[in-house]
Amino acid sequence: MDIENKYEQELFFQIEVENKKEKQSHKQKKVVKLASENLKKMVMDRLEGKTGEC
Secondary structure, three states: OHHHHHHHHHHHHHHHHOOOOHHHHHHHHHHHHHHHHHHHHHHHHHHHOOOOOO
C-alpha cells in the first residue's frame, strides 16, 4: 500500500530527525511499529467496508 508506506516513512523520518538517547529511540521505534500495524488494520477495514467515513 502506497499510503501506508508514506505514513511509515514519515514516522521514521520524525524519529531520525530528533537526536534522542538510545533507550528513547528504541521505545519510539516500538511505537512506530505499533502505529504501522494499526494503520494497516485501519486501511484494511476501510477497504473491506467495515468502517464508515467520519
